[in-house]
Amino acid sequence: MAITYPRAERAAQARTAAVQLAADGIDGVVFGWVDNAGLTRVKSVPLTQLAHAAEYGVGAAPCFDVSLVDDSFTVAPSSTGPVGDLRLVPDLDRLVALAAQPGWAWAPADRYAQDGTPHPGCQRGFARRVTEAIERRGLSVKAGIEVEWVVADSAGAPATLAPAYGMTRFIEHSDYLREVLRALTDQGLTVLQLHPEYAAGQFEVSIAAEGPVEAADTTMLVRHTIRAVSARHSLRVSYAPVFTEGSLGNGSHLHLSLWRQGRNLAHGGPGRHGLHPDAEQFLAGALAELPALLALGAPSVASYLRLVPSRFAGAYRCWGLENREAALRLITGSAAGQANAEFKCFDAAANPYLVVGGVLAAGLAGLKSGLPLPPETPSDPAALGPAALGPAERLPTSLPEAIDAYEKSALLRQALGPELYEAVLAVRQAEVELFSGHTDADVIEAVRWRY
Template structure:
């Protein structure tokens, strides 16, 4: 479970006492510090840490942090909006005790995601985790719909970079190959063991297509917990790799050419314990609500890319005919379409059916990405939207006249789509929506004049 109540000064009922007990238990197991984790608008994981003995104080009064981090770029430069980016003000970080976990690959440390509130005890309008939680709560309250989600993790394993930061794959086996799995065998086994100790339910782990690339899939959870898990899994992958003398990159592209790292999102809508993507009379068993949600996501996909593919390096990955999903098209099990409808195996569809959103990478803040996808789906639900004609095969061979549109080919194009998308901007609110635009514009400026290889190098070790 995820704590769904907003933090309050003095602590939520029972939190301070619970934090005190947890602090004692962790200390007894040799845990000396707790990582308080959040993700900024640029998609960079940022942290503050506290001694384990201070957990009860953090549950009561939070831990201080400047609001300026909402407008950090990936290179640590700072941009501004009309309310963010100044040196003024303070926020309080509150750990979610339900998600607190001892880090198996970092002895002596525990980890918890945080929500951020103001010193006056109000929700911080720039907190992406709060945005996702509120979006989920409103869907449950007004439409009686809940969601399950999972974020796929793709990464490239490398030898530790020299001063020039070059990427040198740590394994040489072929795509999806048994040789590559053997080459990473010890590290991979430790990773699976660490994730199991942390309560992460892994569905699959395998070598992927690109040089040195692997993928890990986890079980679906409520969206806030799914975003938390995405952050935790990456922290664990990085820590295990380091213990084996390896480096990892979750960047959308580690080079200017070839297949990049994705972060596909799986999403399903439920009502009263029933999966709305199965057992219905619409195409492929969808119920009317599921089709409208899918149509809302598909219709807003060009604007969504400003959130799901937020880095200039994202557009090195988003190329046709590379299974990146760069067209506004949908189909059952069509991996080239921007939206893939998954029905699952016969006999298991009531549990397995879901949507896979393809143009997503791990430069995306998972809280922003999931919140915006759900908001887009709810907009489609409110309008009773219907899906257009389904496609089969590679949409790169279809024409605009056939209803298939290429997604933005640059971050600048994506930002312009986002600017004019009222449903997404309204869902985010003006403070967070303006932060998204400002940070994206800052990233565009940071790589102005660079070629593809230089853009890839600029972000290679940031994520």
């Protein structure tokens, strides 16, 4: 039986929210969703229309299910081209005034059919469904996604060439970073770290862990906020997988931990490095599915210019304690609540809802099958000879290789559902064709300012 959202309740919630937003000087509200190419699409309404939008949604063309990074379109079995309409329904629990965009508020949106039933291609809905399946097993997940970005000047060059992690870089952009920090905090986010990163002009921010869907929402809010603050400082921002050819790229590392009744199952257990059995099986399931998951988490042709050995990108399917070259890095932390696993092979070209939903679906399969983790890789896998690699293996080195693994994944086909699975596949295949015959430099240039 189809499930519809509670229209009257949402309208009432919106009317209450609108009163406070008006008092705060808000004139309009932006509703955002992320397409299968990883681009954020939006519609906005004046504040006076918020209640109507919460009750009935705002129209959005379904053709964006098959939109590409260059704004062209492909086709999938369920796509209807220019025909039809969907409704964007804002999640008012995440409604927030945008600190760096005076007069505007923002909320992530779910996509519904016009009759109020969930759109099967809604990526946020997919992440929610998998989260609920884990919760039905008496488990919960805390997640966080690192945000890395390159700051560039008006000419498009990195805005600083100061040393990686260096105080000089921090000083050069101290006022800018302070405004980023203040804007994120004013929006109710808990910032854990903010620092210069490795590549020229690169910075990183980490936000406190929360539920999987909420973590994906927060990631988008953080990216929007950084971009808005940057514009106020006459700076440009790129979240693209690679900004400069041959350099380290922008990762979007997913951190997560599995919990049961208030206990972190990545700490204090009988398994390796304190893992409880459920946590080990969950991580084993995700690790086993990583080649196919790259079609979700490293979705661009440019992603594979970042995902190379010895660049802290996690180019090998293996795991290890504090191993920054393993795709799955286990982190014990300094306290029980801080222990978590980090998936390093994903980047910001990805739709974060697809990433968290895909990883959780693979982890859930590991739980159901009781899958054990393979032997640990305790050193840089790139430095090991073939005979010493053991269970470690190179992850796909190109988008076509990841697509091949994705097409062989019955797990992801079932978890995503036929409409979303086929739309993702169509977009990936079309982008391979889009960049066919292009040099690495061409690809980098083409996507540098799209993300």
